Amino acid sequence: SQQGEEDPQALSIQEGENATMNCSYKTSINNLQWYRQNSGRGLVHLILIRSNEREKHSGRLRVTLDTSKKSSSLLITASRAADTASYFCATDETGANNLFFGTGTRLTVIP
Amino acid sequence: GAVVSQHPSRVICKSGTSVKIECRSLDFQATTMFWYRQFPKQSLMLMATSNEGSKATYEQGVEKDKFLINHASLTLSTLTVTSAHPEDSSFYICSARDQPLANYGYTFGSGTRLTVV
Numbered sequence: 760s761q762q763g764e765e766d767p768q769a770l771s772i773q774e775g776e777n778a779t780m781n782c783s784y785k786t787s788i789n790n791l792q793w794y795r796q797n798s799g800r801g802l803v804h805l806i807l808i809r810s811n812e813r814e815k816h817s818g819r820l821r822v823t824l825d826t827s828k829k830s831s832s833l834l835i836t837a838s839r840a841a842d843t844a845s846y847f848c849a850t851d852e853t854g855a856n857n858l859f860f861g862t863g864t865r866l867t868v869i870p
Numbered sequence: 871g872a873v874v875s876q877h878p879s880r881v882i883c884k885s886g887t888s889v890k891i892e893c894r895s896l897d898f899q900a901t902t903m904f905w906y907r908q909f910p911k912q913s914l915m916l917m918a919t920s921n922e923g924s925k926a927t928y929e930q931g932v933e934k935d936k937f938l939i940n941h942a943s944l945t946l947s948t949l950t951v952t953s954a955h956p957e958d959s960s961f962y963i964c965s966a967r968d969q970p971l972a973n974y975g976y977t978f979g980s981g982t983r984l985t986v987v
Binding site for chain 2: 792794799800801802804847856857858859860861862863865
């Protein structure tokens with residue numbers, strides 16, 4: 760399967776704490792993307808990191824990419840209750856014309 | 871920015887009937903659109919890649935005759951679930967690309983919740 764693995768599957772933290780989610784994939788990629796999905800809703804694109812980049816920031820989000828380990832992490836700093844959602848990594852694989860999604864992490868931020 | 875409109879957002883149908891879901895790119899032309907299926911608390915699984923003017927490419931295990939895909943124009947792809955059964959109940963999401971490979975260009979629809987009773 761080309762689907763990536765994410766861990767943890769579920770994460771529950773207190774508001775204000777940081778949340779870290781990890782993603783591992785199997786193939787060569789052009790880029791890796793992180794998405795957010797509220798329950799029963801569509802996907803919201805959060806951030807994209809290209810294969811030649813190692814770290815990227817966007818607001819309270821920090822993404823790292825280690826192509827040698829085929830892994831990425833998403834850090835959400837100073838979490839808020841509104842950050843409660845499922846987070847998915849998705850790989851844009853070399854030679855493929857679509858995205859392959861990870862298994863997702865369900866984040867709950869407790870007020 | 872690029873917008874993809876997906877309709878309906880929710881549909882309930884009886885077993886044995888067919889349901890059509892539309893995916894439209896509103897402000898760009900999409901030669902390629904993608905259809906995903908998502909079961910509760912699970913990830914998105916690619917069902918098929920829809921190519922304008924040609925046959926869709928289905929992922930392994932997805933029944934072509936069950937999930938009919940039509941991409942007749944550069945702004946519209948449709949997914950028809952034929953002879954629906956309760957096990958087809960799921961969340962279906964489409965996406966479209968508006969930029970070349972290696973650049974972010976995937977825009978997702980808001981999804982369709984299909985319930986077959």
